[in-house]
Amino acid sequence: MESKRLKTIPEKVVIPLKQHNGVACKPLVKKGDQVLIGQKIGESVSYYSSDVHSSVCGEVTGIEEAPNPNGNKVLSVVIKTTESEETVAFVPKKHPSQKELITIMQDAGIVEHYGAPTHTVLKPEGKKIDLVLINATASEWIGGKYATPKEYASQMMDALKLLMKASGAVKGAIIVRKDDEDSIEAFEGVKVDGKALRVAPLLGTRRLGHYFKDQGSNVVVASQERVLGRNILNFFTYNVTGRKVALGCNPTDVGVAVCGVKSAKALYDAVHEGKPYYETVISMEGAVNCPELMLVRIGTPFKDIVRECTFNGEIGKIIANGVITGIAQYTDEVPVTKGTTRITLLTKEQVLRDESLDCTHCARCVDACPVSLLPTRLHVLAEQGRFDECRKMHIQFCIECGRCSFACPSKIHILQLIRYAKNAIEQAYEDDTPKESPNLKLGCCGGE
């Protein structure tokens, strides 16, 4: 299953200068400049930033505030394309050192789909990484760029080794989804240091540590259930490694770097082909007749992608990323960015118009919650503005996966209310330090 490219090059691409959390890039081009594919158009100004490259050939028609899939307007470079596939010379780098790898990553603009630039995940300032995870649970096995599953598996292994080298970690793991049989089959029997690997299921207390010992290897492949959501990293880290990440911290605080399949692939390409990150694979979902996976240039407006599809009915909603946590767009001018994994289209009929009723305490949300919160109580407290009580009920642990809102038969906007309360709490307790408890050590150092 190879991904399809768009039939035509879009007339105009919009490349945001900030496609990551952190500092926006400084534009390197000005209006009227000619750019080539892969040319650097935005340079990072600090460590917490990542370069931006042009994905087309053409002329810069402006550097302006343009709509972004996250809902805001972001300074972007608008390029009018010309029919040309001319690229800048790509220089692959053979056997890079650790330092070089980090620079390659920043130069190639490799960014995690959740926003952090990959080099800051692997080499965070003042922290030491000892374990690198590739989260392959949410992306389909091929990621759109491979001809066979085996190729995918061996490239991922190479990418993992590169990531481990860049971070200086000795251990690494690839986490695939339990029900994703293609991936599991692909990884089954991949040779690492002359040893064949077996895909290990993460069950109960058997977490990664167990399998590192069991398989006598520093690299393992494990499978677990799918986890969806926005703030899943801490939850994911706990599930996989058993390391608890304190509130307000991220996995790097406990020495874990979580990378996505896309950034791993981008790093592989950057090292072996010298290609910067200017193309990404997205999937289409909803009432459309589309190739499942599409290889698109970063900056392609959604409307050019939607035009390639045959859509039954009238489009009611365009959603960047999935239906559970994605952001509905007010315009189809928004471009694909490094954080876009999926475009979902809903028809006018599919757009929900439910009215919230009173909570009937049916406890479906309680059963659905992966972090054992009580959304029944939280949403009422949030609605009444009783944020302190929300905090006492550990609202900060919410990973915003949206399952409670999905399950609610009264159609209450639980996720929205919880986010509202979390926001309010964050603003009120900006300088608040978490309290020490038996399993939570202070100073973000984590622990088991």
Place this chain on the structure above:
Amino acid sequence: MDYTISAPPHIKSKFSFRSINRAKILALIPVSLASVYFFGIPALEIILVAVLAAVATEYGIQRIFKKKVTIMDGHAALIGLMFALLTPPEAPIWIPIFGAFFAITIGKHAFGGIGSYVFNPVLVSWVFVRSAWGGFMTPMSIPNLGQLSDLVLENGAGLLVDVSPILLLGGVYLIYKKYIEWRVPLVFALTVFFFNQTVAFFSAVMSLIQEGVLNPLMYLATMFIFLEVTDELSYVMVGIVFFGILFLATDTPTSPVTKNGRLIYGFACGLLVSIYGYFGNYVDGTLYGIFLANAIAAYIETKTLPAMFGHESLLESSYRRIMKRIPSSLKFEVISDE
């Protein structure tokens, strides 16, 4: 082109309050038809009148207090139907009317409507009517499982709901289809079942002790009582108990929301019903038992709030404490090389 914007999630599950109520009503229709077949026109009158009265009362209240009229969600109809099924067929026609009226006004709306009431409105009304007009509300006979055909059509049925235990098993299908949650009914049913068997077992053991039997095999043989249908159990296998387990105890606003809380609530229901039923009769026992269990539901909920995510449970921490005490020479453990 205009696009809709809204907060995620953009799709929601197909369950709605309305569909859940409809499913429950549909699951109760077979037993209603059976009661009409068994008792004739009076049963039909009672069911129709109670449902109409409940819906009319809800409509009236919501109009008077200028609230949104919610009769279409089926909750009022469900309450009316459930009350009708708890009425004996000989009752005068104003009993179901008043019962449905009382259930909606006092049971449901006086406490604040859907999701806010403390006691199941059906039970509130039933307890009131039963105490006020005991003569009309006392069933003519108490059902008892004599032969297996009683499971299909109970000849000793006193209330409408008693006519056919097997037709109430539509509730089990609702559990399978996830319209009803499984924890409360499962634990409730197990408790009621094992309470009677355990009592029978202990009384057999006690009688052996009194006879002065010393052979341990005789004592072991009493374990077989768990496999027999004892006399007490035959009083349990009646429609009203099934109805209580599947429809009354699973009323969501009156049961706790926490996972452990629901298990405990199911056990509390089972225990109270068994005590009432064992020493009295299971018709009143089921209804009073669940009514009392409703009273402690909120307490159970506040006592079983889940701990912080990733927090050690009591079992884990005690295990860890014990393992700490054991000297390391006795432990078989792979010592980590880090």
